Amino acid sequence: MDVNRTVPFVDWDSAPFWEKLKEGKFMLMECSECHHVFFPARIICPECWSSALVWREASGNGVIYSFTTVEAGATAAFELLTPYTIALITLEEGCRVFGMLRHGAERTPAIGAQVRCDFEIDSNSGFVFPVFGLV
Amino acid sequence: MTFNPKQCALAGIAETQVGRIPDRDSMQMYAELAVAAAQDAGLRKEEIDGLITGGTFLRNVFMHNAVVSEYLRMRPRYSSGLVMGGGVSWCHALGEACNAINAGVCNTVLVIAADPFFTVCARTAIDLMAEFFDPQYELPFGFVTPAMFAFAARRHMLQYGTSSEQLAQVAVSQRRNASLNPLAQFRKPIAIEDVLSSRMICSPLHLLDCSPISDGGGAFIVTSGDRARSLRKPPVYVLGYGEAHELEYTDPNRDITTSAAVRSGKDAYAAAGVGPEDIDFAEIYDCFTITMLVHLESLGFCPRGEGGAFVEDRRLEVDGDFPTNTHGGLLSHGHPGVPAGIFHIIEAVKQLRREVEPERQVRNTGTCLVHGNSALFRDAATAILSCHHSV
Numbered sequence: 001m002d003v004n005r006t007v008p009f010v011d012w013d014s015a016p017f018w019e020k021l022k023e024g025k026f027m028l029m030e031c032s033e034c035h036h037v038f039f040p041a042r043i044i045c046p047e048c049w050s051s052a053l054v055w056r057e058a059s060g061n062g063v064i065y066s067f068t069t070v071e072a073g074a075t076a077a078f079e080l081l082t083p084y085t086i087a088l089i090t091l092e093e094g095c096r097v098f099g100m101l102r103h104g105a106e107r108t109p110a111i112g113a114q115v116r117c118d119f120e121i122d123s124n125s126g127f128v129f130p131v132f133g134l135v
Numbered sequence: 136m137t138f139n140p141k142q143c144a145l146a147g148i149a150e151t152q153v154g155r156i157p158d159r160d161s162m163q164m165y166a167e168l169a170v171a172a173a174q175d176a177g178l179r180k181e182e183i184d185g186l187i188t189g190g191t192f193l194r195n196v197f198m199h200n201a202v203v204s205e206y207l208r209m210r211p212r213y214s215s216g217l218v219m220g221g222g223v224s225w226c227h228a229l230g231e232a233c234n235a236i237n238a239g240v241c242n243t244v245l246v247i248a249a250d251p252f253f254t255v256c257a258r259t260a261i262d263l264m265a266e267f268f269d270p271q272y273e274l275p276f277g278f279v280t281p282a283m284f285a286f287a288a289r290r291h292m293l294q295y296g297t298s299s300e301q302l303a304q305v306a307v308s309q310r311r312n313a314s315l316n317p318l319a320q321f322r323k324p325i326a327i328e329d330v331l332s333s334r335m336i337c338s339p340l341h342l343l344d345c346s347p348i349s350d351g352g353g354a355f356i357v358t359s360g361d362r363a364r365s366l367r368k369p370p371v372y373v374l375g376y377g378e379a380h381e382l383e384y385t386d387p388n389r390d391i392t393t394s395a396a397v398r399s400g401k402d403a404y405a406a407a408g409v410g411p412e413d414i415d416f417a418e419i420y421d422c423f424t425i426t427m428l429v430h431l432e433s434l435g436f437c438p439r440g441e442g443g444a445f446v447e448d449r450r451l452e453v454d455g456d457f458p459t460n461t462h463g464g465l466l467s468h469g470h471p472g473v474p475a476g477i478f479h480i481i482e483a484v485k486q487l488r489r490e491v492e493p494e495r496q497v498r499n500t501g502t503c504l505v506h507g508n509s510a511l512f513r514d515a516a517t518a519i520l521s522c523h524h525s526v
Contacts, residue, residue, distance in 0.1 A: 009270035018271075040272055066391070068285035068337040070277060073345075075265045078277040086277055088286055088385065096387045100276050111293045129275065 006077045007125045013041045016055065021128040024119050026058040028095055039095040060117035062089040062132070067101055067109050089115055089132055100131045107134055143233040144363035144370035145520070146243075146356050147176025148481045153351035153469035154320035157254050161191040161352075164249030165203050168354040172245060176356045177367030183356070185213035185241035187228045189248030192263055192472045193255050203247065213241040217248075221267075221509030222420040223378075224248075225477040226516035229505075230376045232357035242359060248474035249352020256472070260348050272385075281345055281423065283384060283511045285337035287391045288425040292339065294392055294440065297428065299339055301443030303330035305424040306343045306466050308451040313463025315453060315495035320349050320469035344424040349469030353477040355484065360524070371484045374409070374502070375519040377402025384511045392440075394433040394512030403504070404435075407519040411435035414519075415499040416458040416486065418479035419506045421465050427451075429512055431459075434504065458497045461486055476507045480518075487522050 010018050017040065020027045030037045031045035032052035044051050067087035074082050087101040087109065102118075103109050114135040121128050149171030151164060159167070165188065173180060186209060188200040196202055200216035213235045217224050225248065232244035256263055261279065268274050291297045307327055313319035325343065333342035363370035379398035384391050404410055411434060419434070421427045428442030436457065437445040451459040462468045462482035465475055483503045485491050502521045508514060 006270075006275045008272075008275045011271070014271060066286035066289045068282045068289065068340075069335075070279060070282055070337050071335045072342075073261055073279055073281060073336050074277060075262050075274070075279060078279075081277065084277055086282055090387065094387050096385050096389075098272060098276060098278070098385055111289065127275075 006075070008127060013043060017041055018127065021119060021130060026060060026117050026130050027055050028058050028091070028093055029053050030056045037093045037095060039097055056093070058095075058117070059092045062091040062115050062117070064088070064101070064109055064111050064113045064115060065090045065096055066111055085109060087115075087132060100129070102131050102133045109134060142360045143236050143357055143373045144360045145373070145480070145484050146358045146363040146366050146368065146370060147172045147178065148353070148355045148484045149175055150318065150353040150478060150481050151249065151351045152318050153349050153471060153478070155253055156251055156350040159251060161193055161250050162203070162206055164251070164352040165247050166206055168247050168249055168352050169207055169245060172247070172354040172356050175368060178243065178356065180207070180209060183209065183243050183245045184211050185232065185235055185244030186211045187215045187217060187231060187244060187246045189217050189224060189473045189477075191250050192252055193250065211241065213244065221514065222422060222476045223507040223509040223514040223516050224473075225480055226505055226507035226518055227378065229355070229357065229373065229480060229518055230378060230516060233373055233376060236357065236359055242362065244357045245354065246357065246477070247352070247354040248477050250472045250474055251350040252472035253348045253350045257348055260472075279337065281337040281340055284423040284425050285340045286384065287429065287511060288339050288423075291392045291425060291428060291442075295443065297443040299331060300327050301446060302339075302344055302424040302428065303327045303341075304446045305421070305427045305451065306330050308446065308449055308455070309421070309460050309464040310467045311449070311452050312461050312495065313467035315492065316462050316468065317492070319463040319467055320347060321463070321467045340423060340425070346422050346465040346470035346475075349471040351469055351471040352474045353481045355477070355480055369488050369522050371487045371520050371522055372524055373518055374521050375403040375405070375407025376517070377404075377406065378516045380515075381513045383513060391511060392429060394429050394508055395515035396430050396433040396506060396508060396512065396517060399515035399517040400434040400506070403517040403519050409502060409519060413502055414504045415501050416461060416497045417504045417506070418460055418462070418483045419504075420476045420479060420508050421460055422470070422475075424466065426508065426512075427459070430506060430508065433512070434506060434517065453495045453497055461495060461497055479505050479507070483520050487520060
C-alpha cells in the first residue's frame with residue numbers, strides 16, 4: 001500500500017510487538033500471576049501490577065465490537081485513502097483492539113461479524129500493520 | 136463525600152461572540168475577558184487572588200497561566216494552567232476553584248479560556264487535534280475524533296435501536312436554541328432532513344452530527360458564597376460537584392454507550408442532596424449528537440437506552456419539557472477548541488440569573504446541571520448550580 005501512512009511512534013514497551021508483526025504475529029501480553037491478557041504491552045500487569053509477564057501470540061480471530069467508515073475529515077496522511085473503514089475488534093483472547101478493516105464493496109461489515117487478522121507491509125516505512133478482514 | 140462546595144458561588148461571567156473573530160488573538164481575548172468578568176462581578180483586579188487558564192491550540196505556551204497573569208499584571212495566591220484536558224476541563228476548573236477556596240488557599244478565582252481556533256486553524260484543525268491521539272495505536276490506523284464517537288453511535292443503535300433521526304433531533308433542537316441566541320455561530324434553523332442529507336463524515340455520523348470549528352472565549356469568577364452575596368450580581372451557588380475517570384474505549388470491559396458521568400453525576404447529586412428529577416434544565420458538553428444521548432442516560436434523566444426517545448417532541452428546546460444546551464451547545468453555538476465547554480457554565484449562570492433574552496429564557500430556573508466530558512465519555516465532571524442556597 002503506497003500511501004504516506006503515519007509512521008508509528010514505537011516505544012520501549014511496544015518494540016517487540018512491531019517486530020513480531022513482521023513475522024505475521026500479533027502479540028499480546030499475559031500476566032503470569034493473575035493471568036490477565038492485555039494489549040498494548042506494558043512493563044507491569046495493569047490488572048494486578050505484577051511484573052511477571054510473558055508475550056502471547058493472538059490467534060488472529062475476533063469479532064467486530066464497532067466500526068465506522070471515514071468518508072471525510074481524515075488527517076492529511078489519510079486523505080487519499082478515504083473512504084476507509086476502521087473498527088474496534090474483540091479478539092478471541094478478550095482484548096479489544098483498534099484497527100483497519102478491509103471489506104470489498106460487495107460485503108458490509110456488521111457488529112458481531114467474525115474477522116481475521118492479516119498483515120500488510122507499508123513499503124515506504126517498512127512497518128507491518130495488522131489489518132482485519134471479514135471471514 | 137467530604138467535598139462541600141456549598142460555600143462557593145459563581146459571581147461573574149464574560150464571553151465573546153462565537154464564530155469568526157478575525158481581529159483578536161488568543162491573549163487579547165484572555166485580557167478582555169478578564170476585564171469583562173471582573174466588571175460583571177463588580178470586582179477590582181486586586182480582589183481576584185486566583186487564576187486558572189486554558190492555554191491555546193495555536194502554540195505551546197509554557198506556563199500559560201503565568202504568562203496570562205503577567206499580561207494582566209496580577210499577583211495571585213493560586214494559579215493553575217489546564218493544558219488541554221478536553222471537554223471535561225471547565226467543569227473540572229469549577230471544581231478546582233471551589234477546592235482552592237474551600238481549602239483557604241485563596242478567596243476568588245478567575246477562570247479564562249479563549250482561542251481564535253477557526254481563524255488560525257480552520258485548515259489544520261484536524262491534524263492539530265490528531266496530535267492528541269496515540270501515535271502508534273491510533274494515528275497510523277487512520278483514527279480521527281468523529282470515528283471514536285461513530286463507534287459509540289453504532290453500538291447505541293445496535294443495543295437500543297436508536298435511529299439516525301433521533302440523533303439528528305439533538306442537532307435540530309440545539310439549532311433552534313442557537314437561533315434565539317445572538318452570540319451563537321449557527322442560527323439558521325434546520326430540520327431532521329438537513330442533518331440526514333448533510334455529508335457523511337464517519338458513518339453513521341453526518342456533518343451536522345458534529346461540532347463546527349469556531350473562534351471564541353469565555354470566563355467565570357468563583358468566590359465564597361459570603362463574598363458573592365456582597366457583589367453586583369445574584370450569586371449562583373455550586374450545590375454539588377462530582378468527578379470520575381474511567382478506562383479507555385479500548386478496554387474490553389468498557390460499554391462505550393455509557394459515560395463516567397454515571398459516577399460523577401451520582402457524587403454531584405449526593406453532594407447537592409438532589410436527584411435528576413430535581414433538575415430544571417441542563418448544559419451538557421455535546422461534541423457530537425451521540426454525546427447528548429449517552430449523557431441524558433448516564434446522568435439519569437432517562438433510562439439507559441432511551442435517550443433517542445427522550446429527545447423527541449423537541450424536549451431539549453428552551454420551551455421544551457427539559458431545556459438542554461439552551462445556548463445552542465457546541466453543535467450550534469460553536470466549538471472554539473480549548474474553551475469549548477466553558478460556555479455551558481456561562482449559559483447556566485445567565486439562565487439562573489434570568490438575564491438572557493426573554494424569548495430564550497427557560498421558564499423554571501431553580502436548579503441546573505452542568506456537565507463536561509472528554510475522551511469518549513472516559514472523563515467526567517458534573518456540577519449542580521442554583522441561585523438558591525439549597526433545593
